[in-house]
Amino acid sequence: MRGQAPEMRERQLSTTTRPIHARRRIATAGAAVGVTAIMTLLAAGTAPVTAGPEPAAAFDPCPAPYPVAELAEGMEATGLTVERGTEPEQFTATVVGVIDNGVGPDADMIIVETDSPAIERAGGVWSGMSGSPVYAADGRLIGAIAYGFSAAPSPIAGVTPATDLERLLGRQGTLPKAEPAHVEVPAELQQRLVASGGLTPAQASAGLRQLTLPLAASGISSHRLDDVSERLGEHSLNVHTYPAGSGSSDEPGSPADIIPGGNLAAAVSYGDVTMAAIGTATSVCDDDKALGFGHPFLWSGASSLGMHPASAVFVQRDDTFGSFKVANPHGVVGTITQDRQAGVLGHIGPAPSATPLTATVTTDEGASRSGTTNVTMPGFLPDMAIFHLWASFDTVLDRIGAGTADLRWVVEGTRADGEMFSLDVQNRYASQGDIAEEASYDVFEHLWTIQENEFENVTITGADFTGELSSEYTHYTMSSVEVRQPDGSFAPPSSDTPFEVDAGAELEMRVELSPFKNIGTARTIELSMDIPEDSAGAFGWVDVAGGHSQEDWDEEAPGGSSDDAASFDDLLRSLSTIVPNNAVAASLRIEEAADNPGTAVTQSVHEVVDEVVSGNFSFPVEVNQP
Numbered sequence: 001m002r003g004q005a006p007e008m009r010e011r012q013l014s015t016t017t018r019p020i021h022a023r024r025r026i027a028t029a030g031a032a033v034g035v036t037a038i039m040t041l042l043a044a045g046t047a048p049v050t051a052g053p054e055p056a057a058a059f060d061p062c063p064a065p066y067p068v069a070e071l072a073e074g075m076e077a078t079g080l081t082v083e084r085g086t087e088p089e090q091f092t093a094t095v096v097g098v099i100d101n102g103v104g105p106d107a108d109m110i111i112v113e114t115d116s117p118a119i120e121r122a123g124g125v126w127s128g129m130s131g132s133p134v135y136a137a138d139g140r141l142i143g144a145i146a147y148g149f150s151a152a153p154s155p156i157a158g159v160t161p162a163t164d165l166e167r168l169l170g171r172q173g174t175l176p177k178a179e180p181a182h183v184e185v186p187a188e189l190q191q192r193l194v195a196s197g198g199l200t201p202a203q204a205s206a207g208l209r210q211l212t213l214p215l216a217a218s219g220i221s222s223h224r225l226d227d228v229s230e231r232l233g234e235h236s237l238n239v240h241t242y243p244a245g246s247g248s249s250d251e252p253g254s255p256a257d258i259i260p261g262g263n264l265a266a267a268v269s270y271g272d273v274t275m276a277a278i279g280t281a282t283s284v285c286d287d288d289k290a291l292g293f294g295h296p297f298l299w300s301g302a303s304s305l306g307m308h309p310a311s312a313v314f315v316q317r318d319d320t321f322g323s324f325k326v327a328n329p330h331g332v333v334g335t336i337t338q339d340r341q342a343g344v345l346g347h348i349g350p351a352p353s354a355t356p357l358t359a360t361v362t363t364d365e366g367a368s369r370s371g372t373t374n375v376t377m378p379g380f381l382p383d384m385a386i387f388h389l390w391a392s393f394d395t396v397l398d399r400i401g402a403g404t405a406d407l408r409w410v411v412e413g414t415r416a417d418g419e420m421f422s423l424d425v426q427n428r429y430a431s432q433g434d435i436a437e438e439a440s441y442d443v444f445e446h447l448w449t450i451q452e453n454e455f456e457n458v459t460i461t462g463a464d465f466t467g468e469l470s471s472e473y474t475h476y477t478m479s480s481v482e483v484r485q486p487d488g489s490f491a492p493p494s495s496d497t498p499f500e501v502d503a504g505a506e507l508e509m510r511v512e513l514s515p516f517k518n519i520g521t522a523r524t525i526e527l528s529m530d531i532p533e534d535s536a537g538a539f540g541w542v543d544v545a546g547g548h549s550q551e552d553w554d555e556e557a558p559g560g561s562s563d564d565a566a567s568f569d570d571l572l573r574s575l576s577t578i579v580p581n582n583a584v585a586a587s588l589r590i591e592e593a594a595d596n597p598g599t600a601v602t603q604s605v606h607e608v609v610d611e612v613v614s615g616n617f618s619f620p621v622e623v624n625q626p
Contacts, residue, residue: 412463478584
């Protein structure tokens, strides 16, 4: 019954149903193909040799749903999916039963056992089969493959009922994000599935989970895919990331390739960096509405993902984490407008509105490149900016490693009142490990801070990056700090005993900078700040630091911290006036003035130099009456 906890219900046909039988599995020698091997196969345009697929039978592209109440154990069905290329091939599905409320309240799950040569090669259903339609003998749609058992591939799969998918055609509005569904299997069904040979006891007890969506990632070096997966995991994405071709808007795909059982990709971005989840289309209604996946991608409700066809290269068997499909997305053919518990709904036609990220990057060796990544989901914009910069830097440097970079970013957008805003920032970076990674995170912080600001509902309409790179690692280290004494000489201040200075006087400092490995010329930087005239009797601290080391006292930096902003204008001002990494900065904080107890006075100054500066030093001060 609806609304009750999950339980198994079986429906017997008037004739005797045959028992579930164990499916033969083919052992595969060796471990799963790694990223390097996958890239080799993609580059060569080859894939593991497989037998030719059984031609797909003709089914109505928008069939009527088969009522869940009419299903019975042992009922035979036919499914469609793609193992390689773009043409669907058949597989068989035998109904095992139905788990009431298996996916969620009022959302049942149909359990089937699948079989085909492709499924045997993969060891069971694979990531990328999500959305594969399953048809009854009369051509009506039973549902879409969407769930599998964890730990290893299995031919047993969970199917989202067609009646739930059909409701997507009329959905509007938004839903909150949620974790992928986990479905516990009733004990009686666990015993039957284990006895049949379809599952191991560990798989049965672990239950069903939403099939992982393979995520095609283009433009990103294979060495960075783990980092990409980690960052995307912060968005609760249940994906398996692998390198793939670009779903460029300059090369439109063919809407005719969006067919039931065919490959269907939902893209967060396309262009230089394409991030597209690969699944399967379930049905196509009214010639322009495609249903697919059988489960959510982002579970964002109303959505604006790019919809792409794709070409499958091969299905990689993985007996540890589950087999998965490797596919190349084609050009965008429409917009996925709904991302719900039962699946996704896409409209064939115009591409979704997207925010362009553009970058022009050059090196001191003469290499140069310009490119664009279009981001369709605003919530992913900060992360996609990182990925876009990684792709640009790695391409022109042709390596991952040490170096320096000058990076400028210009962010534009609209405010709540429709007025335009712009943020223009430049900074210098140095890294002994990975200059692309080092130079990308300030961009992320700025984009995220603007999007998540508490003052106005703003929209970022674009971001442009200009970078100049060098493979040579250079930087300065602060080697000493001296303060002008009453007799005019300079001497190092004590870190314990307060340096005495008169109210209204000028505090002068001299900072010595040493080049990395003493290669190059040392520099001397002079800084000064005025001591407030009304601060006699007060105590305070002076912090001197290289721009690269200012995170320990960032709230004292010129312009203040973005956390202290009182308006969106303040926020933009604080972001645009950051102390760059290639600067020496000093900050004075007077904790309490004698004639005005409880107040605090802060001053900051900085001087920009030619290289990144690290190091910091702090000393106390006591303000005297002159």
